[in-house]
Amino acid sequence: xxxxxxxxxxxxxxxxxxxxxxxxxxxxxxxxxxxxxxxxxxxxxxxxxxxxxxxxxxxxxxxxxxxxxxxxxxxxxxxxxxxxxxxxxxxxxxxxxxxxxxxxxxxxxxxxxxxxxxxxxxxxxxxxxxxxxxxxxxxxxxxxxxxxxxxxxxxxxxxxxxxxxxxxxxxxxxxxxxxxxxxxxxxxxxxxxxxxxxxxxxxxxxxxxxxxxxxxxxxxxxxxxxxx
Amino acid sequence: xxxxxxxxxxxxxxxxxxxxxxxxxxxxxxxxxxxxxxxxxxxxxxxxxxxxxxxxxxxxxxxxxxxxxxxxxxxxxxxxxxxxxxxxxxxxxxxxxxxxxxxxxxxxxxxxxxxxxxxxxxxxxxxxxxxxxxxxxxxxxxxxxxxxxxxxxxxxxxxxxxxxxxxxxxxxxxxxxxxxxxxxxxxxxxxxxxxxxxxxxxxxxxxxxxxxxxxxxxxxxxxxxxxxxxxxxxxxxxxxxxxxxxxxxxxxxxxxxxxxxxxxxxxxxxxxxxxxxx
Numbered sequence: 242x243x244x245x246x247x248x249x250x251x252x253x254x255x256x257x258x259x260x261x262x263x264x265x266x267x268x269x270x271x272x273x274x275x276x277x278x279x280x281x282x283x284x285x286x287x288x289x290x291x292x293x294x295x296x297x298x299x300x301x302x303x304x305x306x307x308x309x310x311x312x313x314x315x316x317x318x319x320x321x322x323x324x325x326x327x328x329x330x331x332x333x334x335x336x337x338x339x340x341x342x343x344x345x346x347x348x349x350x351x352x353x354x355x356x357x358x359x360x361x362x363x364x365x366x367x368x369x370x371x372x373x374x375x376x377x378x379x380x381x382x383x384x385x386x387x388x389x390x391x392x393x394x395x396x397x398x399x400x401x402x403x404x405x406x407x408x409x410x411x412x413x414x415x416x417x418x419x420x421x422x423x424x425x426x427x428x429x430x431x432x433x434x435x436x437x438x439x440x441x442x443x444x445x446x447x448x449x450x451x452x453x454x455x456x457x458x459x460x461x462x463x464x465x466x467x468x469x
Numbered sequence: 470x471x472x473x474x475x476x477x478x479x480x481x482x483x484x485x486x487x488x489x490x491x492x493x494x495x496x497x498x499x500x501x502x503x504x505x506x507x508x509x510x511x512x513x514x515x516x517x518x519x520x521x522x523x524x525x526x527x528x529x530x531x532x533x534x535x536x537x538x539x540x541x542x543x544x545x546x547x548x549x550x551x552x553x554x555x556x557x558x559x560x561x562x563x564x565x566x567x568x569x570x571x572x573x574x575x576x577x578x579x580x581x582x583x584x585x586x587x588x589x590x591x592x593x594x595x596x597x598x599x600x601x602x603x604x605x606x607x608x609x610x611x612x613x614x615x616x617x618x619x620x621x622x623x624x625x626x627x628x629x630x631x632x633x634x635x636x637x638x639x640x641x642x643x644x645x646x647x648x649x650x651x652x653x654x655x656x657x658x659x660x661x662x663x664x665x666x667x668x669x670x671x672x673x674x675x676x677x678x679x680x681x682x683x684x685x686x687x688x689x690x691x692x693x694x695x696x697x698x699x700x701x702x703x704x705x706x707x708x709x710x711x712x713x714x715x716x717x718x719x720x721x722x723x724x725x726x727x728x729x730x731x732x733x734x735x736x737x738x739x740x741x742x743x744x745x746x747x
Contacts, residue, residue, distance in 0.1 A: 282574040283564040285610030303470050341566070348573040348612065349528045350565040363695035364713045374718045384746040387730045393722035396495065399472040402485065405576050406531045406634075407476075414699070415474045418717035427470070433576055468470060469488045 260291040260435050262298065262459055263442040265305045266452025271298060277432040277461070282348030289346070291435045294460040299427075299467035302456045306398040306425035309453025314395055314423050318372040325369040325421055328448040332362055335444055339437055343408045346434035354409075361413035368421035375422065395423030400468045405431035412438060420454060427456045429468060435459050471495065472721070474712065476533070478632070479658070479704045486707035497708040497720055499533070501632040502660030502701060506536040506689055507649045507675075510543040512665040516687075517545075518552035520665065524689035525638035526560055526616045529572050530584075533705075534661045534683070534690045537633060538622070539640045540649045546642045550599060550620050553638075557600045557616050562607055574612040575635055581612040584635030591619045591628040591639070602636055624652070632658070646671060654680045659702030663689045682706065 260279065261268045271292025279289030294302075332339070340354035349357070367374075375393045383389040401415035408431060416426045430438040438457045445455050458464055472495040475485045482500030489496035506524065508517045524536035541549050565573035575581040585603050592598050597620040605615030614636060622629050622639040629639055643649040653662050663685035664675045672686045682701040685691030693699050693714065700711025710720035 280577065280612075282576055282612040283566070285578065285612060344565040344573070347531075347576060348565055349531070350570045350573045351568070353528050353573075354565070360692065360695075367695040367714065374715075375722060383728070386733060386736065387728060389726060389728050391724055391726045393718070393724055395722055396471045398470050399474070399721060400470055402473065402475045402477070404477045404533075406528070406533065411476050414476075414713045414717070418713060419474075419721045422718060422721040424472075424721055465485070466488075468473060469485065469492060469494070 257287055258289045260289050260439065260459065262292060262294060262302070263439055263455075263457035264298075264302045264453075265309075265456070266446055268439070269298075271295075271459070273298070277459075279346055279433065279435065281345055289436065291432050291459045293432065294458045294464045294467075296463060296467045299458050299460070299464050302427050302458045303398055303468075305453045306427055306456055309451060310395075310397055310425040313425055313451060313454050316423070318375070321421055321423070322369055322372055324449055325365065325371065325417075328417075328445060328450070329362065329365045329369060331444050331448045332358075332365060335440075336362065339409050339440055342440050343434060343437045346436055347405065347408055357407055357410045361410035361417075364410075364413050365417045368417040371421040393422075397424060398427060399424045400427045400429065402429045402465060402468065403431060405433040408434040409437045409441065412441060416441075416455060420450070425454050425456075427458060427468065429458055429460060429464050432459055432461060473498075474720070475499065476712070482707050483704075495720065497700075497706070497710045497712065499700060499706050499712060500704055501634075501658060502533045502535075502705050503538060503629075503632055503656055503658045504534060504536050504661040504663070505538045505540050505649075505653045505656070506663040506665065507540040507643075507646075507653070508542060508545050508549055509646060509664070509666040509668065509671065510545045511667045512545060513667070514545065514548050514552050517549060517665045518556060520663075520687075520689040521549075521553055521638065522556045522560065522616075524663075526572055526636045527690075529575055529614070530636040530638075531576065531634055532690070534692050535634075536663065536689055537637075537639065538629065538652075539638060540643050540652055541640055542643050542646060542649050546640070550618070550640055553618060554599055557618060560616050562605070562613060562615055564611070572616070572636065575614055576612065578612050580635070581614050584633055584637060585614055587628045587631070587633050587635075587637050588617050588619070591622065591626055591637075594626045594628075595621070595623070596626060596628060596639070597621045650675065650678055654678070657704045660705035661685065661691055661701070663687075663691065682711065
């Protein structure tokens with residue numbers, strides 16, 4: 242271990258990085274005083290400490306998302322599709338950064354991590370078609386002088402609780418269609434490999450997603466129960 | 470908070486579904502898996518062996534769509550196990566950032582030890598340990614385990630019953646297609662399943678009969694493309710919507726139907742009867 246610590250390439254392993262929440266478009270340090278260790282599985286060394294949230298912190302994230310939803314639900318399908326094309330381009334440009342961030346905490350080989358991001362990108366590409374996907378139906382003259390039509394509306398604030406084995410892709414399965422449909426999203430990623438979710442949050446902000454539409458709360462059973 | 474999507478293990482998925490729905494939330498909770506890959510006697514042995522090694526050990530078996538059980542039907546078993554055995558020493562296990570590595574470590578030390586325990590229990594319960602990953606793990610403090618192959622596994626063994634979620638592949642020998650199909654359909658999980666054969670008629674019957682949400686015909690990890698939806702049956706999914714694709718659009722929206730008339734006073738009247746079309 243001493244040898245590893247002295248080698249420049251392993252210097253990252255020496256400092257334990259604090260991994261905060263992401264609420265309202267910014268990093269928010271936890272207040273619970275509780276944290277979970279994050280390891281580089283290839284070296285066995287702790288590289289991070291993830292803040293574990295309190296019930297109040299989860300509630301704050303949900304409140305934030307609920308406030309953001311008041312305006313997010315009014316954004317047109319055209320603007321949402323346009324935003325998702327930007328998200329797709331940005332995630333594609335940063336696919337190796339995402340892959341490296343998940344390999345560092347999950348351990349899977351980089352080629353496999355790139356494959357995970359690629360399959361997640363396909364879900365983002367699907368979400369780019371949101372105007373077509375939420376089209377309703379229309380029946381003219383269903384009864385005399387009466388027309389009937391259907392529309393699909395977003396639910397509000399929705400949560401995703403995701404596993405350690407696909408720390409970038411499975412969240413994409415959820416946040417991409419959820420946000421494209423007009424919902425705000427609170428992600429509770431695995432506490433074993435939480436960093437890709439923060440990179441995701443930063444990329445979404447850079448793409449132009451309004452603050453509060455995508456949030457990350459780290460945690461354990463306390464956070465999960467607060468979301469239920 | 471009005472809806473929750475979850476992916477994880479079956480006990481937690483069940484808890485999330487029961488607790489969330491009790492509180493009136495819309496929930497889709499994807500749980501664990503025990504994915505079987507059936508190899509029929511007419512299958513190409515080398516192709517099946519390549520697929521089994523790729524799908525069993527890729528991502529160190531930490532995929533909910535990883536192949537965990539290989540069901541070898543009839544006389545394909547001996548050549549198939551031999552073909553897999555020959556491939557195992559070539560799988561390069563190492564740090565995921567090194568380009569030569571094909572399989573990385575497991576996620577935590579505790580999980581690595583738990584996965585390794587199935588090699589021991591398999592051996593104690595009568596399985597043949599063809600390859601023991603405890604002996605081939607790279608040195609150092611990383612959470613590594615080499616690739617492991619258990620042959621002659623039966624349905625009572627822990628290695629068969631539990632979702633191992635690691636690089637341990639079990640071979641169950643079956644005498645017929647019907648016996649292989651029954652294994653899959655009797656299993657509490659129903660996530661992914663694969664059939665390797667050259668017989669299109671059997672493959673078509675299999676797709677009709679099998680109780681799993683994602684079926685591969687000569688494809689070991691049939692994760693649906695993004696414009697279909699991902700989800701298992703039985704204890705692999707609680708709720709009624711699968712993930713991503715069209716079912717996700719349905720899950721993340723709710724329908725509203727508008728019945729509309731622009732006023733025509735001439736036809737207006739009081740009518741307390743049940744609304745009917747005219």
